[in-house]
Amino acid sequence: MDGSDHQVSVPALLDDVEALAAKLTQAGIRPGMQIGLQAGNGYEYLLWDLAAIKLGAVIHTVPEELPPEKLAALVQQHDAALWVCENRQALPGHPYRVDLADTCTDHPLAIDPAAGRLEDQDLHTRVYSSGSSGYLKGLNISRRGTEALVSDFIAAFALDPADSHLIFLPLSNYQQRLSVYGCLWAGASIRVVRHTSVFQELGAFKPSFIVAPPAIYENIYHVHGRGQQAAQKLGAFLGGNIRFMITGMAPIRHELLRAYNELGFPLLEAYGVTETGMIAWNTPATQRIGSVGRPIHPEHVHFNEESEVVIRRPFPLTQGYFDSTGSDGAQTFLADGTIATGDIGALDDDGFLYLKGRKKEIILTSGGAKFHPEELERKLTSLNGVRHAIVLQSQRGQEVVAVLVTDEADASQASGIADEDIRALNQSIPSYMHISRKVITSTIPSIDNGMLTRNLKYDRKGVYRYFQQQIEVTQA
Numbered sequence: 001m002d003g004s005d006h007q008v009s010v011p012a013l014l015d016d017v018e019a020l021a022a023k024l025t026q027a028g029i030r031p032g033m034q035i036g037l038q039a040g041n042g043y044e045y046l047l048w049d050l051a052a053i054k055l056g057a058v059i060h061t062v063p064e065e066l067p068p069e070k071l072a073a074l075v076q077q078h079d080a081a082l083w084v085c086e087n088r089q090a091l092p093g094h095p096y097r098v099d100l101a102d103t104c105t106d107h108p109l110a111i112d113p114a115a116g117r118l119e120d121q122d123l124h125t126r127v128y129s130s131g132s133s134g135y136l137k138g139l140n141i142s143r144r145g146t147e148a149l150v151s152d153f154i155a156a157f158a159l160d161p162a163d164s165h166l167i168f169l170p171l172s173n174y175q176q177r178l179s180v181y182g183c184l185w186a187g188a189s190i191r192v193v194r195h196t197s198v199f200q201e202l203g204a205f206k207p208s209f210i211v212a213p214p215a216i217y218e219n220i221y222h223v224h225g226r227g228q229q230a231a232q233k234l235g236a237f238l239g240g241n242i243r244f245m246i247t248g249m250a251p252i253r254h255e256l257l258r259a260y261n262e263l264g265f266p267l268l269e270a271y272g273v274t275e276t277g278m279i280a281w282n283t284p285a286t287q288r289i290g291s292v293g294r295p296i297h298p299e300h301v302h303f304n305e306e307s308e309v310v311i312r313r314p315f316p317l318t319q320g321y322f323d324s325t326g327s328d329g330a331q332t333f334l335a336d337g338t339i340a341t342g343d344i345g346a347l348d349d350d351g352f353l354y355l356k357g358r359k360k361e362i363i364l365t366s367g368g369a370k371f372h373p374e375e376l377e378r379k380l381t382s383l384n385g386v387r388h389a390i391v392l393q394s395q396r397g398q399e400v401v402a403v404l405v406t407d408e409a410d411a412s413q414a415s416g417i418a419d420e421d422i423r424a425l426n427q428s429i430p431s432y433m434h435i436s437r438k439v440i441t442s443t444i445p446s447i448d449n450g451m452l453t454r455n456l457k458y459d460r461k462g463v464y465r466y467f468q469q470q471i472e473v474t475q476a
Helices: 010-027 042-055 069-075 143-156 175-188 193-207 214-224 230-238 252-262 328-332 373-381 411-428 461-467 468-473
Strands: 034-038 060-061 081-084 095-099 123-129 138-143 164-167 189-192 207-209 244-247 266-272 277-281 301-303 308-311 316-324 340-348 353-358 384-392 398-406 437-441
Touching: 010 193, 034 042, 034 164, 042 123, 042 175, 042 189, 042 353, 069 081, 069 207, 123 143, 123 175, 123 316, 138 143, 143 175, 143 277, 164 175, 164 207, 175 189, 175 207, 193 230, 214 230, 214 252, 214 384, 244 468, 252 266, 266 340, 316 328, 328 340, 353 373, 373 384, 373 398, 384 461, 437 468, 461 468
Parallel strands: 034 060, 034 081, 060 123, 081 095, 164 189, 207 244, 244 266, 398 437
Antiparallel strands: 123 138, 138 316, 266 277, 301 308, 308 340, 340 353, 384 398
């Protein structure tokens, strides 16, 4: 196991986990007690997680970027025995708080003697997800669901001790902790870093596989995957040891998938939601570009009358919500025991799953027609020079608006090409999907500018806010 500043063998890791577990036991931590954790990626994060697993305690993770005042409010809602924080400004004066930096020291621990215990033995951890809703939802993660998914992943991708995995997305995003468990189970090496250092770490660590959202692969290809000797340049940047790469979390351009594969770097699209775990994936042995792969267990995948993907499995990843707003729980965890994903999809004759878009993001035109913005975005990103496309609806007149991120340093140079391309595209699609307004920009969507979520998905409301003036004024 590697960290950004030190390397640790598995025996040394286990010794550190044992030491922290003993310290927690001495402090009074018992099975079912909650340990709150707010921290960025690092070795100490893994120690707290693994020590809690050993003791049967429940790690209650909080996103690193949650402001101190919101963390304080959350702490009041939940009966945790202890809170571990990396930010020294978080929870000032809290009697049962410990600095992350004191994890491997002799600093004494004090726990809340009145803290309760969650009696469900299948409860592994509590996490938060914003999903497509924009607000935090708390999810209870299942031990059995975690074990089943990790086992499936190791088998499907043939993980073994020769593999190495670079983890840079937040560990508070449960997918990354699943990757940790899978690598430890298979004996593979891992390196845990902050997302800000991912590009330099690729060359230094030389991973055999990575998991990242489309935006990361777009940026890498844009800089290293084009021109003469593209395969050599891309291979060198990725570290020269890549066996496969996985993407998901948001739609990806089919042209980008083909480009990576043609250069000899398998980029595989997968699909899952935290509520139920991974549902389908392409693998190095079986891939169909445009699909999200074959269902891992076809018998678990069903479709309702709206063609929404609905999952029924013996051990779903999530037991249910513990913090949610409105009717989320009833709309997702259905009375018949199935879990509604919110995604519209279909299987082809060979059993590959194709997604059309999110049920909640369907655009309703002024004429009453409905369509998925992702359908139009896929067509737009196939246009020459378009790196990103986000389809929105204007508030005035409900026109269909396309925000196009181009390759041109000066976006105005691409406006004429975009006019011609959009006219041609409009002629090839139904009239209710016609693009009435457009915004052309060279500004890359990011977390900092509000156009990407913390999981690096498009934040459609954030994109609208960023370009609101142009969306409501600019004519196509």
